[in-house]
Amino acid sequence: MENTFDKTAIETIDLLEARLRRIEYAICGRVEEAASTTGKTSAVKRLGQLEHSLHQLASKSRVIQDLLKLHSRYPDLFQSIKPEDVPTTLDTSSILAIVLASASSYPSTASRLTSILDVPIPPTELSAQLIDVQPRIAKVGALQAAQSADIAELRERSAAVIQRWYTVDILGAGDSWAEFEGRVGQVEAKVRRTALAKRLDDDMI
Structure with a gap:
């Protein structure tokens, strides 16, 4: 009897390990090499390894994390229910009304699911190529960021040069012309006063 229990336990653990490997292959696309187990390994140790x-x-997988969270919150979703055991307290007429109200969405949902099944999965070669060029893409992104920083610095320097040119050359030249015009006006007024005084002196003589 003890040998029968041991054999059953070993077969159960083997099935659990096989299911775990299938899940790993379905999610990751590969299976990590498992440590070799011998017949002397205890069931408790193998369960700990699994x-x-x-x-x-x-x-490693966000999908499994979400499934585990969903299972911890709503464990009833992962229980197989017989068709005759309806998981609700509603009567038949209420259930029928709910089903008929949502009947129009069934064909569209079915077509969407079918379209998802028809979407081809990219070959592994393309995924491997994308993974191989990822460092080059990151390098190009860093180069583009450096170029953008250089362009921003050049724009700031160009704006500073234009502001200095406008302040010194345009506004400064305008101030110089205004000062020169004022001095010319003063000289002209002095010349007119001198000419007027000379004319008055000539008239008196």
């Missing part, structure tokens, strides 16, 4: 592998897989 739990550790599951935690590692969950830490």
